[in-house]
Amino acid sequence: DTGVSQDPRHKITKRGQNVTFRCDPISEHNRLYWYRQTLGQGPEFLTYFQNEAQLEKSRLLSDRFSAERPKGSFSTLEIQRTEQGDSAMYLCASSLGWGGLNTEAFFGQGTRLTVV
Amino acid sequence: SQQGEEDPQALSIQEGENATMNCSYKTSINNLQWYRQNSGRGLVHLILIRSNEREKHSGRLRVTLDTSKKSSSLLITASRAADTASYFCATVGTGGGNKLTFGTGTQLKVEL
Numbered sequence: 227d228t229g230v231s232q233d234p235r236h237k238i239t240k241r242g243q244n245v246t247f248r249c250d251p252i253s254e255h256n257r258l259y260w261y262r263q264t265l266g267q268g269p270e271f272l273t274y275f276q277n278e279a280q281l282e283k284s285r286l287l288s289d290r291f292s293a294e295r296p297k298g299s300f301s302t303l304e305i306q307r308t309e310q311g312d313s314a315m316y317l318c319a320s321s322l323g324w325g326g327l328n329t330e331a332f333f334g335q336g337t338r339l340t341v342v
Numbered sequence: 343s344q345q346g347e348e349d350p351q352a353l354s355i356q357e358g359e360n361a362t363m364n365c366s367y368k369t370s371i372n373n374l375q376w377y378r379q380n381s382g383r384g385l386v387h388l389i390l391i392r393s394n395e396r397e398k399h400s401g402r403l404r405v406t407l408d409t410s411k412k413s414s415s416l417l418i419t420a421s422r423a424a425d426t427a428s429y430f431c432a433t434v435g436t437g438g439g440n441k442l443t444f445g446t447g448t449q450l451k452v453e454l
Contacts, residue, residue, distance in 0.1 A: 230384075259441060266445035268430050269385070273415060282441065319442075326372050327434045330387035331442060338382070
């Protein structure tokens with residue numbers, strides 16, 4: 227068990243470009259979450275998968291954002307036509323469970339996106 | 343959106359002192375969790391307290407929960423320089439809530 231891994235750790239992109247981030251959760255975890263965190267703030271929920279099904283999306287997840295979790299394993303988060311306001315740390319987390327979330331979530335180190 | 347706020351926003355203490363952080367939230371919860379985040383890195387889970395629990399301990403950590411006041415506190419006893427980090431409370435809502443909703447965090451600095 228190597229924990230939740232995210233790739234890349236840092237990404238600098240020009241405004242208008244597309245970017246894709248990858249998250250590999252802990253292997254037996256059926257739940258996967260994406261959060262966004264800006265400087266001095268707590269993480270904000272973006273979306274959540276139960277196995278391969280995307281069960282909830284935040285209003286923060288505009289049409290430019292899309293997330294997938296094919297086969298219920300790794301997940302990707304794509305941002306199209308990036309804007310400077312997309313600059314943030316993107317955090318992935320995974321957990322194991324059914325029904326309500328009654329256990330801890332394990333977070334990756336995050337991908338820091340800078341849009342210039 | 344943030345579920346609630348932590349108080350204080352920043353706290354500076356000397357090594358060996360106790361640190362207390364408070365968290366207030368807005369809606370009914372299933373459980374409340376505390377996480378630590380070292381500068382610019384991922385979050386690490388510290389402790390989970392369920393809505394029917396009032397107090398929980400883990401090593402040097404003590405968490406209380408008052409659902410009538412919609413508040414929780416995290417006490418770190420005998421603090422160490424390595425405790426320097428941001429601390430966040432996060433809630434899971436009732437009715438089968440499946441996500442963590444984080445507060446704004448407390449930045450703790452423990453000085454030698």
